[in-house]
Amino acid sequence: MRNNLAAVGIWVAVLFLVLTTLPLILSGYWLKILTNIIMFAVLAQSCNIISGYTGYPALGNVVFFGLGAYSTAILMNRIGAPFPLALLAAGLISGLYAAVLGLPILKTKGHYFVMATLGVNEATRELVNNLDFLTGGGIGMSLPIPDRSIQSFYILIYFTMLVILVSCTLLVHFVSRSPFGFALRAIRANEQAAGVMGINTTLCKTGAWVASAFFTGLAGGVYAYWLTYIESQVVFSIIIGVKFFVILLLGGAGTVFGPLLGAFMFQIIDQFIWGAFPEFHLGVLGLLMIMVVIFVPNGLLRLFETRIWFPAKGLFQALGVMGTRAGRSEKG
Amino acid sequence: MLEIEHLAAGYGEVQVIWDLGLTVGSGEVVALLGANGAGKTTLLKVISGVLRPSGGSVKFHGCELSGLGPEQVVKSGISHIPEGRQLFSGMTVEENLVMGAYTRSTRGLSSGLERIYEIFPELSNKRKRQAGTLSGGEQQMCAVGRGLMSDPKLLLIDELSLGLAPVVVERLVRAVMEVHQQRELDILFVEQDVQLALEVATRAYVMESGRIVKQGASQVLMDDPAVRQAYLGL
Amino acid sequence: MDFWVLGQYAVNILFLAGIYGCVGLGFSLVYGVMNIINLAHGSLIMMGAYTTFWLFTSYGIDPFLSIPLSAVLFFMIGYFIQGAIINRVMKTGIFMIMILTYGIEIILVNLALYLWKANYRSVAPAYSGNILELGSITIPYLKLAILAATVLITVCVYLFINKTKTGMAIQATSLNRYSAQLVGIDIHRIYNITYGVSTALAATAGALIASVYPIFPSMEGPFLGKAFVIAVLGGLGNMAGALVGGLGLAVAETVGSLVFGASYQNVTAFAVFVIILVLRPYGLVGKRFFAEISS
Numbered sequence: 081m082r083n084n085l086a087a088v089g090i091w092v093a094v095l096f097l098v099l100t101t102l103p104l105i106l107s108g109y110w111l112k113i114l115t116n117i118i119m120f121a122v123l124a125q126s127c128n129i130i131s132g133y134t135g136y137p138a139l140g141n142v143v144f145f146g147l148g149a150y151s152t153a154i155l156m157n158r159i160g161a162p163f164p165l166a167l168l169a170a171g172l173i174s175g176l177y178a179a180v181l182g183l184p185i186l187k188t189k190g191h192y193f194v195m196a197t198l199g200v201n202e203a204t205r206e207l208v209n210n211l212d213f214l215t216g217g218g219i220g221m222s223l224p225i226p227d228r229s230i231q232s233f234y235i236l237i238y239f240t241m242l243v244i245l246v247s248c249t250l251l252v253h254f255v256s257r258s259p260f261g262f263a264l265r266a267i268r269a270n271e272q273a274a275g276v277m278g279i280n281t282t283l284c285k286t287g288a289w290v291a292s293a294f295f296t297g298l299a300g301g302v303y304a305y306w307l308t309y310i311e312s313q314v315v316f317s318i319i320i321g322v323k324f325f326v327i328l329l330l331g332g333a334g335t336v337f338g339p340l341l342g343a344f345m346f347q348i349i350d351q352f353i354w355g356a357f358p359e360f361h362l363g364v365l366g367l368l369m370i371m372v373v374i375f376v377p378n379g380l381l382r383l384f385e386t387r388i389w390f391p392a393k394g395l396f397q398a399l400g401v402m403g404t405r406a407g408r409s410e411k412g
Numbered sequence: 413m414l415e416i417e418h419l420a421a422g423y424g425e426v427q428v429i430w431d432l433g434l435t436v437g438s439g440e441v442v443a444l445l446g447a448n449g450a451g452k453t454t455l456l457k458v459i460s461g462v463l464r465p466s467g468g469s470v471k472f473h474g475c476e477l478s479g480l481g482p483e484q485v486v487k488s489g490i491s492h493i494p495e496g497r498q499l500f501s502g503m504t505v506e507e508n509l510v511m512g513a514y515t516r517s518t519r520g521l522s523s524g525l526e527r528i529y530e531i532f533p534e535l536s537n538k539r540k541r542q543a544g545t546l547s548g549g550e551q552q553m554c555a556v557g558r559g560l561m562s563d564p565k566l567l568l569i570d571e572l573s574l575g576l577a578p579v580v581v582e583r584l585v586r587a588v589m590e591v592h593q594q595r596e597l598d599i600l601f602v603e604q605d606v607q608l609a610l611e612v613a614t615r616a617y618v619m620e621s622g623r624i625v626k627q628g629a630s631q632v633l634m635d636d637p638a639v640r641q642a643y644l645g646l
Numbered sequence: 647m648d649f650w651v652l653g654q655y656a657v658n659i660l661f662l663a664g665i666y667g668c669v670g671l672g673f674s675l676v677y678g679v680m681n682i683i684n685l686a687h688g689s690l691i692m693m694g695a696y697t698t699f700w701l702f703t704s705y706g707i708d709p710f711l712s713i714p715l716s717a718v719l720f721f722m723i724g725y726f727i728q729g730a731i732i733n734r735v736m737k738t739g740i741f742m743i744m745i746l747t748y749g750i751e752i753i754l755v756n757l758a759l760y761l762w763k764a765n766y767r768s769v770a771p772a773y774s775g776n777i778l779e780l781g782s783i784t785i786p787y788l789k790l791a792i793l794a795a796t797v798l799i800t801v802c803v804y805l806f807i808n809k810t811k812t813g814m815a816i817q818a819t820s821l822n823r824y825s826a827q828l829v830g831i832d833i834h835r836i837y838n839i840t841y842g843v844s845t846a847l848a849a850t851a852g853a854l855i856a857s858v859y860p861i862f863p864s865m866e867g868p869f870l871g872k873a874f875v876i877a878v879l880g881g882l883g884n885m886a887g888a889l890v891g892g893l894g895l896a897v898a899e900t901v902g903s904l905v906f907g908a909s910y911q912n913v914t915a916f917a918v919f920v921i922i923l924v925l926r927p928y929g930l931v932g933k934r935f936f937a938e939i940s941s
């Protein structure tokens with residue numbers, strides 16, 4: 081057990097070192113890709129809280145991304161709020177939206193829940209399109225251009241995204257071993273039984289969704305500032321929502337590191353597809369989704385565990401047993 | 413003529429049936445007894461092709477059934493009346509019966525229906541009623557009727573008596589036994605009422621945790637002290 | 647509001663309801679029988695519209711005459727999609743199947759973008775300008791034809807589902823899969839047929855849409871959204887309900903744009919949708935007939 085902990089510690093330290101030094105040496109192009117990976121990791125990780133652990137397939141979670149993006153844009157553009165303040169407010173607004181919507185919508189289940197979240201996304205996007213005076217309507221909205229060098233701006237964006245990812249992952253890590261995490265898993269396994277056990281399911285579900293929305297909103301806010309221009313068609317697009325779902329599935333829903341692994345793999349593949357088949361990018365992406373569902377339904381992390389890690393562990397153990405026997409027989 | 417040998421089956425990773433053998437000869441009525449969770453329903457599902465076995469063979473009149481889909485099993489002359497009736501509750505009684513004859517040509521349909529209505533006159537004047545609105549006994553009649561509509565050579569019945577009053581059960585049993593005598597229909601049935609089962613059946617098997625632990629003529633089992641104690645409470 | 651204005655609205659609503667009914671019918675059928683939210687439905691409608699466009703511009707085939715052709719073609723495509731892809735994952739959870747159908751959706755969008763580019767296209771049969779005047783109500787003959795076509799299609803679907811052996815087997819499968827197997831129905835074949843019919847209905851809806859509206863690859867999104875709303879208004883999986891839902895959406899959009907302004911028609915539609923989902927998940931007609939409400 082302690083061995084395991086040390087190993088994880090070393091891995092995390094190495095990862096941290098790599099992630100903090102890389103942006104300083106990478107070119108603009110690769111920095112963008114890396115930032116994108118981290119953004120999708122945040123999105124998938126947030127989705128993990130409500131979908132992976134609690135079992136509510138929030139396909140329309142992209143609504144909080146859009147909301148976060150627009151909140152940041154409006155606060156910075158119309159009021160002149162500084163970015164950190166605007167970003168925090170965007171997260172809170174998204175969380176609040178989830179809290180208000182959660183009470184009615186989390187009463188629905190399964191297919192109905194999925195459709196409700198998609199419906200909320202559509203309705204919100206249409207609303208944003210219509211509030212021209214605030215959002216610029218269909219034309220989109222630009223944010224103030226930062227007054228610093230491009231390179232340092234992109235590095236700032238990168239680190240902001242990274243901080244969000246780390247906090248989100250730490251939250252998931254601690255929640256997954258807390259009583260709250262236990263309650264969420266109980267809801268996923270059998271909501272009625274969880275209720276009978278004395279878990280306040282409404283409160284837990286809503287809490288999970290609010291946390292999920294908060295981080296998704298933050299990611300949306302950073303995204304808006306990063307691109308300095310947003311459009312409702314883009315930030316509320318279902319394809320982003322589906323993407324982070326695929327990432328979650330690919331990595332492994334309901335695991336702490338699955339979303340990170342999934343985001344990395346998916347974005348790398350996505351980037352490759354863009355390079356190799358620019359005209360068929362969407363189509364190849366679709367094919368990829370179909371293949372993930374058919375061939376890796378339990379996620380890469382679990383595939384890795386069952387196909388490589390467990391057999392390897394078994395082999396090591398077997399070798400170990402043989403070793404101790406050999407040792408004993410030598411002694412004897 | 414049903415012959416099962418070395419059958420193994422289960423759900424996913426969980427094996428429920430272990431090395432099981434069983435036969436139903438022509439003209440026989442065979443009972444399958446066992447506690448809850450012994451795997452009786454699972455066995456019937458394997459025979460009717462809903463569940464793929466993981467090993468062993470199921471032969472019907474010499475033809476291998478394991479690996480065939482349920483539609484082919486029905487065509488080969490086996491009909492399965494499921495536990496808990498499982499009617500198409502949004503359809504009328506008559507539509508349910510018609511669905512029972514799905515694998516047969518429509519030519520003999522009306523005479524088939526009339527035959528069922530003769531056996532169960534109660535169904536006749538409720539033929540346009542939604543099946544879900546019938547009483548439990550009527551629903552079971554409808555389920556039996558639906559099972560007979562395919563004109564099977566072997567009938568699998570799962571807990572005919574489930575939740576029904578003794579009078580109704582007796583009526584259902586009599587009806588089924590009449591069909592057994594009139595048309596060469598073999599029967600394999602699962603029953604919790606062991607007394608009733610041993611009265612009706614010529615032979616019986618006792619199942620425990622997915623294995624056959626006892627078999628023999630009904631009379632012999634009736635006198636078996638272990639069976640008497642475990643299942644008849646005597 | 648005077649009588650003629652009301653009449654004009656009624657006519658427009660009826661026409662919209664016809665198209666929407668057609669959009670919702672196939673979507674609801676698949677949900678009812680297989681418990682699948684088919685996210686590919688929007689792009690199947692879009693491909694149907696383009697097929698009509700293609701047949702019209704390349705061979706001069708009238709959009710209404712193209713319906714039987716494209717329906718047959720799309721039936722086969724749908725049968726294949728279900729048989730070769732979706733049946734493999736029928737036993738996995740709803741997450742999986744949705745991602746899968748969305749994958750199909752974007753493949754089709756990509757195909758359309760490649761074949762026809764992102765431009766707006768339209769099909770304009772020679773008679774599209776002709777108008778019937780009733781008092782001060784004006785009705786393009788084209789819209790009348792569409793209404794007639796939707797009635798005809800509805801009747802055909804009704805007869806197929808209720809009066810044919812395969813149709814009854816589809817109903818039986820949607821009511822109880824286990825029993826359907828026990829009476830000898832090959833449920834996988836039924837799934838294939840169901841998806842095929844749904845795809846053919848999507849193509850038909852696409853043809854009708856193409857004959858009045860401009861078409862473009864990203865029209866799949868809005869129409870998928872509409873299919874959702876229609877299906878939920880009518881009760882998910884309930885086919886008769888899909889028609890009610892079509893009418894409901896047409897009314898909601900029209901009233902929404904009257905009360906709040908034209909640009910609010912979609913907001914109203916989706917707001918109604920979410921409210922219905924939460925308050926009356928069985929839909930407006932509220933009868934549990936096809937699928938069960940469960941996850």
Ligand SMILES: Nc1ncnc2c1ncn2[C@@H]1O[C@H](COP(=O)(O)OP(=O)(O)OP(=O)(O)O)[C@@H](O)[C@H]1O
Pocket residue numbers: 423426428446447448449450451452453454455495
């Ligand atoms: N669909 C299923 N998935 C997984 N396990 C199942 C399933 N159906 C049954 N089982 C398991 O298989 C075992 C045998 O079940 P089965 O229904 O065959 O028992 P049975 O003898 O018919 O019991 P009963 O008398 O209660 O009907 C049980 O342990 C049960 O939990």
Ligand SMILES: [Mg+2]
Pocket residue numbers: 452453454495570
């Ligand atoms: Mg049983």
